[in-house]
Amino acid sequence: MNKLKNKSILLLAVLAMAIGSMSACHSDDKEKKEQQEEQEQQEAVENPTVEVVPVTKGRLSSAITIPGELLPYQQVDLYAKTNSYVKKLLVDIGSEVHTGQLLAVLEAPEVNSQVASAQSRIKQFEAVYYASKATYDRLLSTSKTPGTVSQNDLEQAEAKKNADLANVDAAKSGLKEVSANLAYLEIRAPFDGVVTSRNVNLGAYVGPGGKSTDPLFTVQDQNRMRLVVSVPEIYTGALSSKSEVNFTVRALPSEKFTAQVNRIAGALDEKLRAERLEMDVYNKSKKLLPHMFAEVSVPLPAGDSTYVVPKTAVATSTEKVFVIKVVNNKAVWVDVKKGLTSGDSIEIFGGDLKPEDKLVKAASDEIRNGSNLKVKN
Template identity: 35%
Template sequence: MKKTFISLSLILTFLMGCQKEQEITKVEADQTKPAFLLKTEEVIKKLSIPAEVLPFDQATIHAKMEGYISQLKVDIGDKVKKGQVLLVLDAPEINAQYVEAKAKYMEAKANYEGSQDVFQRIEKASKTDGVIAESERITAKNKMLADESLMKSTKASINAYGQLLSYLTIKAPFDGIITERFVNVGDFAGTSSQDKLLTIESVDTMRVRVYVPESYINFELEENQLVFTTDALVGKELKAKLSRKSGSIDKETRTELWEFTYENTADLLKPGMYTMGQLSLKRKSKSFVVPSTAVVTAMEKQFVVKSMHEKVEWIEVKQGITNNNKVEIFGELKEGDILLVRGSEELKPGTSLKVALK
């Protein structure tokens, strides 16, 4: 009986030892964490952003001279060429002043030609001694010069009134399309900024503007182009080339204006269209990119868990660009550092750590 009891005790002791060994092995297995070697990668961000479509040139037409509209040669939707007559004003007082100035010029010109003829004859006769007194020659010359001055003055008046008359014919400043009309034939056209006549827009080439957040302004734009779509052209992607940047950050929106040029030869775009653009932006230098699960967000900071000599070490980081399940990080790190795939606050600094590199 005694021998039987001793045998049972030995068996129980052996079984308990095996169970403890299995538990230790399980704990060790649980302490082995998946990890990876840190390396730098190119960071590319596909940024979706609203885009604004504008005409390349736009002008609101005003009158330089007051007058009544006698001819209106265009309407909204009409395509016009540079220099084409858009409308004609009638200003009777300017016409009358021009006719008067022309009459004065003709009179002054006749007087000058007469005094010039007299002076030339006196000048010729004065070459014979005693025929013409010197004072008579000087008087004739002075009259001729005075008549010449008056003729030139009246000629300038003609040119001035002629210039004013040219203002009554209003022409297109560039190739474009009439998008707004504010007047009718017979209306009075004033010269104040409120007295609008027409609006003309250049639409053969369009400006496409986007406002890029400050955090992306130092990225390189791949192929220097914007890919954009509009609800008016379902399923069609359009491309515009980068032409200029404002070079300044808007204080309210913290964005920089980037302007693209789109050749609208097929007349697909219209000013004011709502579009959505996509910029493919690349960081100028490579950065560290890790799985988003590797970054632990605590109350006061963000960090990754680094394995250093099989010990836990927390490295504080700042996040950059997030793409899908990966995130760009900045901190006291170097290539080849071993980081855990899934960080945790439960792994305290200094804790023993075994890792399995993936």
């Protein structure tokens, strides 16, 4: 029994020694593997393996999508110039009107009285003028007999006649001035368009002395509209007055519209730092409405020949924008400026670059300036 017990103890001891040896070996292998991985990581950081692309000359055409607004080609608010009352309303909201069409008739009884008074003054001054003219004509006829009329009396009569004639002319001018107020009592359309607002009712008191500051009517020309966009400063150098833009509106998402660039501001807005573009849009179908917002695709034609590289080759840090040129298997940071983008390509400017220079395809600030590189074949 004791012999069997001793054999069991001996067997357990041998097993324990074997397991300990295997654990030690496994621990050594794991430690070596970790050291090897750490060395590989350190080497990858110090000598990263990169893929390179050549610098190429080219011209990049692109387009930007920016928000725009549709405005009526012409819009006017119509007010009453003379204090008066609304006598007739001939149109309402949505009415299509034509140039010179009568929209409303106003009434101002005092204007009629002023016209009658001005006409009476003309007759009064004409009577005085005719009398002074007759006196002058008689003196002139009598003065042909020497010694009958002094020269001074003749000149005085002529001056009186001319003064009375001037009074007649002044009275006639006064009548024109008062009569003009009669024309202001008729509100007419200045151009073909649509009445988009009406802010008065029959009998309302309107004019400069009225309580309301709202216009009587607002008329818009909607047959032709202005598509207005503001292009950011960075893209203004590529704008052309011959360009054609495409745009869509939210109300008609399945339809695409086109328009020709007609006007370029030629200056930047001080607040937006952008240049204003205007396109004329013909709206015969009346599908488009003023003040709709549009998504506008503005083409940017290719300019002078530039360097074109993949977007991934341009890195941006907190301090600079740069590409990484490979020179003798070393990384060289080259400062550049971004230009137009199209698809996966981008224009770059500046920097010490030449055609066929090799750039790191996937640039980042983790590849430090001056570090050694391994280039993939």
